Amino acid sequence: MFHSSQQAALEALDQFMPHAGEAYARSRNYEYGPEARINVSSLSSWVRLRLIPEWQLITAVLDHHTVSQASKFIDEVCWRTYWKGWLSRRPSVWQDYCTQLAKDQVTAGDLPRYVEVISAASGIECFDAWTRELIDTGYLHNHARMWFASIWVHTLQLPWTLGADFFLRHLLDGDAATNTLSWRWVAGLHTVGKTYLATADNISHYSKGRFNPQIKLATVPVDVTDSAPNPPAQPYERLAPIPSCKHVGLLLHEEDVSALSWLYDQAEVRATAGFIPQDAYQRHRITQSVFDFRHSCLCEASDGGAVVHTDLDAVVEWAVAAQLDLVLMAEPAVGIWDQVVLELRHGLQQKSIQLAFKRHWWDEHFYPHAQAGFFRFKKAIPAALDQLVK
Numbered sequence: 001m002f003h004s005s006q007q008a009a010l011e012a013l014d015q016f017m018p019h020a021g022e023a024y025a026r027s028r029n030y031e032y033g034p035e036a037r038i039n040v041s042s043l044s045s046w047v048r049l050r051l052i053p054e055w056q057l058i059t060a061v062l063d064h065h066t067v068s069q070a071s072k073f074i075d076e077v078c079w080r081t082y083w084k085g086w087l088s089r090r091p092s093v094w095q096d097y098c099t100q101l102a103k104d105q106v107t108a109g110d111l112p113r114y115v116e117v118i119s120a121a122s123g124i125e126c127f128d129a130w131t132r133e134l135i136d137t138g139y140l141h142n143h144a145r146m147w148f149a150s151i152w153v154h155t156l157q158l159p160w161t162l163g164a165d166f167f168l169r170h171l172l173d174g175d176a177a178t179n180t181l182s183w184r185w186v187a188g189l190h191t192v193g194k195t196y197l198a199t200a201d202n203i204s205h206y207s208k209g210r211f212n213p214q215i216k217l218a219t220v221p222v223d224v225t226d227s228a229p230n231p232p233a234q235p236y237e238r239l240a241p242i243p244s245c246k247h248v249g250l251l252l253h254e255e256d257v258s259a260l261s262w263l264y265d266q267a268e269v270r271a272t273a274g275f276i277p278q279d280a281y282q283r284h285r286i287t288q289s290v291f292d293f294r295h296s297c298l299c300e301a302s303d304g305g306a307v308v309h310t311d312l313d314a315v316v317e318w319a320v321a322a323q324l325d326l327v328l329m330a331e332p333a334v335g336i337w338d339q340v341v342l343e344l345r346h347g348l349q350q351k352s353i354q355l356a357f358k359r360h361w362w363d364e365h366f367y368p369h370a371q372a373g374f375f376r377f378k379k380a381i382p383a384a385l386d387q388l389v390k
């Protein structure tokens with residue numbers, strides 16, 4: 001369903017384009033099933049990697065629709081930036097999730113429901129269908145993700161961390177910020193006093209009768225207060241300017257494959273390579289198909305010319321062989337790269353090579369606003385759109 005190429009992404013965008021205006025706002029909540037899904041873009045696997053970055057996606061949509069017609073779609077695209085910005089201001093939420101997950105994983109095998117659920121054998125027809133779709137395609141419609149997470153947390157009463165982990169391992173668009181924070185929202189940890197409870201009527205209505213759950217879904221949310229509440233936002237910090245070094249190498253990675261187009265002219269680059277950290281994917285038990293998809297996308301974005309490494313030592317060897325004194329990267333988002341950054345910085349430092357990051361203007365513009373809720377964040381959208389048309 002999702003091919004690891006820019007052409008496939010652009011074809012999907014073309015196909016979706018007529019639906020990105022008011023039709024999207026009206027119909028996006030309907031889940032017609034994988035065969036009939038024309039009401040949402042299904043672009044997230046590529047947008048996640050910035051094979052189609054947010055600014056390019058919105059620019060393309062505004063060539064066909066007015067801002068007011070496309071406002072719902074633009075909002076949704078900006079939700080991704082909001083979650084990333086929000087987590088960048090509270091990185092301990094990801095670390096706490098990882099710690100809690102490690103604890104929950106120890107006892108997961110003893111939870112009979114967990115084993116049934118992840119094998120698509122929960123006995124709940126809709127839930128098992130979504131599990132199979134997730135495993136087979138690496139994608140779920142947004143409403144199905146909400147229903148799934150709600151049933152997982154509130155009806156089956158399984159730890160939310162295990163559900164978030166199950167998604168992160170299988171989703172092609174799996175992303176630490178959007179995924180962790182959406183699961184926390186469903187569980188009632190993101191917005192105090194707000195949980196998401198799926199109902200049979202809602203599922204039946206928005207699946208157009210494909211599913212009519214007969215089991216009793218939870219009507220009262222579970223208490224998840226054993227998980228840490230939201231910490232206050234850290235002050236927004238700009239990145240340090242890129243040090244002026246003579247021998248600069250550009251390291252592309254799967255967190256932002258668009259970097260070649262905006263980072264290359266930030267310094268005099270003498271060598272370029274790609275890197276997707278296979279160890280980190282294995283540590284987080286992310287499926288091979290997700291890794292392969294991202295690896296192929298990165299290889300394509302590297303323009304065929306740059307070697308794409310999967311091993312950190314090989315990156316350090318590349319930097320040494322190219323006689324670099326600085327390796328420059330697009331700033332990776334908070335998530336599975338946290339540990340990789342520490343290891344990479346250390347490995348390069350041993351060879352007297354610096355590591356520096358650059359944040360795209362899109363993130364620079366939005367992250368300072370990712371302090372509280374989306375409503376306040378959203379007020380920064382018009383200024384970003386002005387920047388796009390300049």
Ligand SMILES: Cc1cc2nc3c(=O)[nH]c(=O)nc-3n(C[C@H](O)[C@H](O)[C@H](O)COP(=O)(O)OP(=O)(O)OC[C@H]3O[C@@H](n4cnc5c(N)ncnc54)[C@H](O)[C@@H]3O)c2cc1C
Binds near residue numbers: 041076145182183
């Ligand atoms: C429990 C749960 C877990 C989720 N985990 C992820 C995840 O790991 N990665 C991920 O990309 N999305 C995640 N989402 C958000 C959302 O479900 C997907 O982004 C969306 O379904 C992607 O499908 P689409 O491309 O057809 O979206 P469209 O409706 O066509 O939206 C266009 C683009 O906007 C962005 N977008 C849309 N909705 C959201 C949203 N709610 N939050 C953030 N960005 C959004 C995506 O980049 C998407 O490609 C999660 C939602 C829930 C409820």
